[in-house]
Amino acid sequence: MGATKTEHFTDKQNAIATLAKALGHPARVAIIEYLMKVDTCICGDIVNELPLAQPTVSQHLKELKTAGLIKGEIEGNSICYCINEKAIEKLQNYFAGISSKLTNKKTNCC
Amino acid sequence: MGATKTEHFTDKQNAIATLAKALGHPARVAIIEYLMKVDTCICGDIVNELPLAQPTVSQHLKELKTAGLIKGEIEGNSICYCINEKAIEKLQNYFAGISSKLTNKKTNCC
């Protein structure tokens, strides 16, 4: 026990969960917000922006990349990370869909 | 170490992370989708809808409630759980904000 039973859920459910999980840590939210703030992708000072040690930041970046929320490429001795717009769109569309279905609901007991 | 350093991040960042984390598990995504599908809040058979044991489902429901994604009240010997629209709205607005800022960006190197 202890491992998530991903095989019992749909691909879409797992996909949303993966994206949501990646944003389930304030440091990773902060990274996304920083990438949004700077208007270029060459952002070699993410480490200095966060209150965490360099290996920890590197790890969070890796998780964001694995989840597909950011794209990154090697650029000399620094790294170019960007937000993956498609991932953000997926999340936005998902929640927009829930919202619109909720407003169409007949009853709202709670 | 091992505990998230929430105190180093802004309230808004922590709030988004909390909501995202709650949806960071496919079972909890499935629960939200089920609550959306049924048009009433009296949904006493969430357990039968999920491929997990009853205590596990109960735990996931608790996490969703703690995070503020669902509201629930005792209704006789069953429970009335509903999606908290405000929480979904928060997420939707957040990602919509990121999306619109991204499209306004000058450069998109990656």
Place this chain on the structure above:
DNA sequence: AAACTATATCGTAATATTGCAATATTAAAT
């Protein structure tokens, strides 16, 4: 080539999450 700079990986400790059997709680039904 050697020094410098920036990011990644390894190893490990502390903590959190996931899942479920057993049990408790709570209210309705008989």
Place this chain on the structure above:
DNA sequence: ATTTAATATTGCAATATTACGATATAGTTT
């Protein structure tokens, strides 16, 4: 009051996450 039905809590094992020091890697600069 006892049974029934549904959800919650407890306790625990397996696994995952978080964080960082030490070290490795890779490119740039001198």
